[in-house]
Amino acid sequence: MALSAIEVNQLKQAPAVEGVLPVVLGRWSPRAFAPREVSSADLKKLFEAARWAASSFNEQPWRFLAGRRGSSAYKKIFDSLVERNQAWAGSAPVLILGVAKSTFSHSGSPNRVALYDLGAAAALLCLQATALGLSAHQMAGFDPGAARAAFGIPENFIAGAVIALGYQGEPSTLPDEQFIAAEIAPRTRRPWNESFLSAWDEPLDLG
Numbered sequence: 001m002a003l004s005a006i007e008v009n010q011l012k013q014a015p016a017v018e019g020v021l022p023v024v025l026g027r028w029s030p031r032a033f034a035p036r037e038v039s040s041a042d043l044k045k046l047f048e049a050a051r052w053a054a055s056s057f058n059e060q061p062w063r064f065l066a067g068r069r070g071s072s073a074y075k076k077i078f079d080s081l082v083e084r085n086q087a088w089a090g091s092a093p094v095l096i097l098g099v100a101k102s103t104f105s106h107s108g109s110p111n112r113v114a115l116y117d118l119g120a121a122a123a124l125l126c127l128q129a130t131a132l133g134l135s136a137h138q139m140a141g142f143d144p145g146a147a148r149a150a151f152g153i154p155e156n157f158i159a160g161a162v163i164a165l166g167y168q169g170e171p172s173t174l175p176d177e178q179f180i181a182a183e184i185a186p187r188t189r190r191p192w193n194e195s196f197l198s199a200w201d202e203p204l205d206l207g
């Protein structure tokens with residue numbers, strides 16, 4: 001039986017744990033997007049959330065190249081995606097490419113946590129999207145060289161990931177059965193004690 005967007009959103013929610021932020025539990029990565037624009041006011045809120053991420057030396061190494069469908073920025077980002085991502089990401093009304101400056105501005109020395117900081121900013125952006133009823137889907141499946149050439153990204157910046165953004169759509173609009181199956185599959189995570197440790201081979205015991 002085909003599931004509706006609302007039903008899918010329900011089954012993608014992480015199990016509620018008291019005290020955990022609802023946006024953390026409710027964020028997930030759809031591939032089906034609705035044909036509905038994202039307002040500039042909401043885009044500004046997402047970028048505001050990203051802007052306030054912590055970063056090493058407050059370098060704020062992130063830059064976000066963004067475009068709405070029909071714009072030249074959108075086309076440049078879309079064209080850089082691998083085919084399997086192009087198959088669904090074109091339904092997202094906004095595409096965003098996250099880029100990190102790999103050198104510190106104050107010293108010129110390498111910033112080995114630049115991508116870490118970009119990821120933190122992207123995570124805040126995605127959580128803010130959830131808070132606004134929007135959905136974001138991050139992608140590593142793109143050609144950083146193509147993006148660099150298309151946008152003229154300087155050598156000391158490194159492309160991190162592309163984010164497809166919009167309102168969650170109906171799974172039935174996806175281009176093939178494999179995408180539909182992934183869209184309606186429950187979300188999974190490793191058990192807690194495999195990620196949080198007190199020694200390399202020892203789970204952290206919090207009682």
Ligand SMILES: Cc1cc2nc3c(=O)[nH]c(=O)nc-3n(C[C@H](O)[C@H](O)[C@H](O)COP(=O)(O)O)c2cc1C
Pocket residue numbers: 027028029030085137138139140141142161187
């Ligand atoms: C850095 C990064 C790269 C990703 N790359 C892709 C990608 O190229 N294509 C894709 O369909 N999903 C991609 N994803 C989405 C992940 O598959 C997804 O986040 C993961 O399966 C967990 O699902 P959830 O976000 O719904 O919790 C990526 C996610 C991240 C954070």
